Amino acid sequence: MNCHHNVAQLRRLREQFPDTLVTLGVHSAKFPTEKLTTSIREAVMRHEMSWPVINDAGFQVWNSYAVRAWPTVVLVDPAGRVVETTPGEISAEDFIPTIQTLIDQAEQNGTLQREPITFAPEEEAEPTRPLKYPAKVLAAAEDRLFVADTGHNRILELKLDAEKQTGEIVRVIGSGQRGLQDGPIASTQFHGPHGMALVGDVLYVADTENHAIRAVDLANQTVRTVAGTGEKGGYRLDLDQPPTQIELRSPWDVYAEGDIIFIAMAGSHMIWVMLDEKQLGPFAGNGREALVDGPRGEASFNQPSAIDFGMGHLFVADSEASAIRAISFDEESQVMTLIGRGLFEFGDIDGVGGEVRLQHPTGVAVQGSTVYIADTYNNKIKTLDPTKALVETLIGSGESGHADGAFAAAQVYEPEGLDVQGETLFIADTNNHLIRVADLSTQTVHTLTLTGLDKLMPAIPALEREPDHRLEAISVQAGDLSITLHLSLPAGTKLNPDAPLTVRQNGSVHQFQAGDDLRFTAQIDAAQDLDLDIVVYYCEAEDARLCMIHDTRLRLPIQVGGEAQTVTVPLAVE
Numbered sequence: 001m002n003c004h005h006n007v008a009q010l011r012r013l014r015e016q017f018p019d020t021l022v023t024l025g026v027h028s029a030k031f032p033t034e035k036l037t038t039s040i041r042e043a044v045m046r047h048e049m050s051w052p053v054i055n056d057a058g059f060q061v062w063n064s065y066a067v068r069a070w071p072t073v074v075l076v077d078p079a080g081r082v083v084e085t086t087p088g089e090i091s092a093e094d095f096i097p098t099i100q101t102l103i104d105q106a107e108q109n110g111t112l113q114r115e116p117i118t119f120a121p122e123e124e125a126e127p128t129r130p131l132k133y134p135a136k137v138l139a140a141a142e143d144r145l146f147v148a149d150t151g152h153n154r155i156l157e158l159k160l161d162a163e164k165q166t167g168e169i170v171r172v173i174g175s176g177q178r179g180l181q182d183g184p185i186a187s188t189q190f191h192g193p194h195g196m197a198l199v200g201d202v203l204y205v206a207d208t209e210n211h212a213i214r215a216v217d218l219a220n221q222t223v224r225t226v227a228g229t230g231e232k233g234g235y236r237l238d239l240d241q242p243p244t245q246i247e248l249r250s251p252w253d254v255y256a257e258g259d260i261i262f263i264a265m266a267g268s269h270m271i272w273v274m275l276d277e278k279q280l281g282p283f284a285g286n287g288r289e290a291l292v293d294g295p296r297g298e299a300s301f302n303q304p305s306a307i308d309f310g311m312g313h314l315f316v317a318d319s320e321a322s323a324i325r326a327i328s329f330d331e332e333s334q335v336m337t338l339i340g341r342g343l344f345e346f347g348d349i350d351g352v353g354g355e356v357r358l359q360h361p362t363g364v365a366v367q368g369s370t371v372y373i374a375d376t377y378n379n380k381i382k383t384l385d386p387t388k389a390l391v392e393t394l395i396g397s398g399e400s401g402h403a404d405g406a407f408a409a410a411q412v413y414e415p416e417g418l419d420v421q422g423e424t425l426f427i428a429d430t431n432n433h434l435i436r437v438a439d440l441s442t443q444t445v446h447t448l449t450l451t452g453l454d455k456l457m458p459a460i461p462a463l464e465r466e467p468d469h470r471l472e473a474i475s476v477q478a479g480d481l482s483i484t485l486h487l488s489l490p491a492g493t494k495l496n497p498d499a500p501l502t503v504r505q506n507g508s509v510h511q512f513q514a515g516d517d518l519r520f521t522a523q524i525d526a527a528q529d530l531d532l533d534i535v536v537y538y539c540e541a542e543d544a545r546l547c548m549i550h551d552t553r554l555r556l557p558i559q560v561g562g563e564a565q566t567v568t569v570p571l572a573v574e
Helices: 002-016 037-046 060-064 092-109
Strands: 025-027 053-055 072-076 082-087 136-141 144-149 154-160 166-173 193-199 202-207 212-217 222-227 251-257 260-265 270-275 279-284 304-310 313-318 323-328 334-339 363-367 370-375 380-385 390-395 418-421 424-429 434-439 444-447 449-451 474-476 479-488 493-495 501-505 508-512 519-524 528-540 543-560 566-572
Touching: 002 092, 025 037, 037 053, 072 092, 082 092, 136 193, 136 418, 136 424, 144 193, 144 424, 154 193, 202 251, 202 260, 212 251, 260 304, 270 304, 304 370, 313 363, 313 370, 370 418, 370 424, 444 543, 449 543, 479 528, 501 519, 508 519, 519 528, 528 566, 543 566
Parallel strands: 025 053, 166 449, 193 251, 251 304, 304 363, 363 418, 474 543, 479 566
Antiparallel strands: 072 082, 136 144, 144 154, 154 166, 193 202, 202 212, 212 222, 251 260, 260 270, 270 279, 304 313, 313 323, 323 334, 363 370, 370 380, 380 390, 418 424, 424 434, 434 444, 479 519, 493 528, 501 508, 501 528, 528 543
């Protein structure tokens, strides 16, 4: 979590010194799964890191710089000398004076190069999908599912069909822009939302990267902040003020019981509680990162990332300790460890009690006497019987991937959020960018097909957007110009039959279904740059549940005075 917090501070420093500061990440992994380059690549994209990251699986760079703790920031001058080594969380503001001094000295010495170094972000090679690293799910009714579309900074409300094969997007909460803004749901902003809880018509959201708790009024279609200031808090707490004036630290999940909201405060290694949106403070945990049981005020947690209630206890996925904890609600209110041995005890072992090993679990859901666990880094869903301390694999082979079918053969990729309703277990299959549905009666998994994808795009494209492609200029007759799109899709894909291809130009909107002739007319009266905002929804030909979105702006320079009355515009989806 400390490493996670430093990413935001590094981003601020890069904004402060865009042409003089070079950032290089070094990932020296704790967990086996984190040693895989594929896993690091996913993390780089998920956390919006625009700088290169070295896979230091063998700790060679770690040892070369005498690093002793996660995280550590090393500041190096243009001559390659280490100027400063800072373990732990940093503040960008503390580094600015030192960096500015180094810049001034290097400029005087003639050793400073101001040309920024540019890199091609990994994300540029990825298609745009309807979901991006969805972290949590909430089953609100038999036919209603909320999805934290975390990487897109929004919440989706889905209407499920009777068989739970398809989910129609009926409401999009959030503009998709990263930020902290209240107001109407279409313009409000989130940053990396995670866990959700529903109380009547109010959906509470752990807005993780904003260090805030948000409340979505589904009846009035508005969003407000009910806790947090938007700034990451420190370890010293000042609780004698309203919740909206208290700084939080990466709230990861929420659970509601009436007007009582429990919060998995991952960045503080604690469980907090909010009463009637008026009082806020710690409920369990002393803030130390450790695996310590006992009275809830004296116990210690390790990045609690998911909470759910059942059997008279609040169950906690204590991720960094690869543990499942439980908090009792009797007079003594104790914290107890059901599974897990500590920060460096992890693996993939089913069994009973102390012999069990998990690897960074980030999801729990409770139904009856069963606790469902998202064993994230093991790419599995497991079950826990708390009365026996018995853990068994339910879903997943252990290999990352995407495969539907029988539980034992199905594949998931670092799943996080879980929710269970009746005989259905919903899974946020995070690195697959999908929602999976597990039928507990038939012991099979399928992928939820999303429909209503057109609701994901803004009604009006951004006016200030620069074109993605500038086409060759043409000279035409004044009047009606017939424009035909020549569409080419990636091999093995097809247009989505449930979502229209949309073209917007000069206020006009043209929509085409799969198989339609992609032709429309534009009125040309004078020379102009004709901007075509185009959205293409396409899916894998063999599996229509796996769909992508191509959103582009083409600019066609037009002169008047020629003979042409038609033009063909190439539209390549790559």
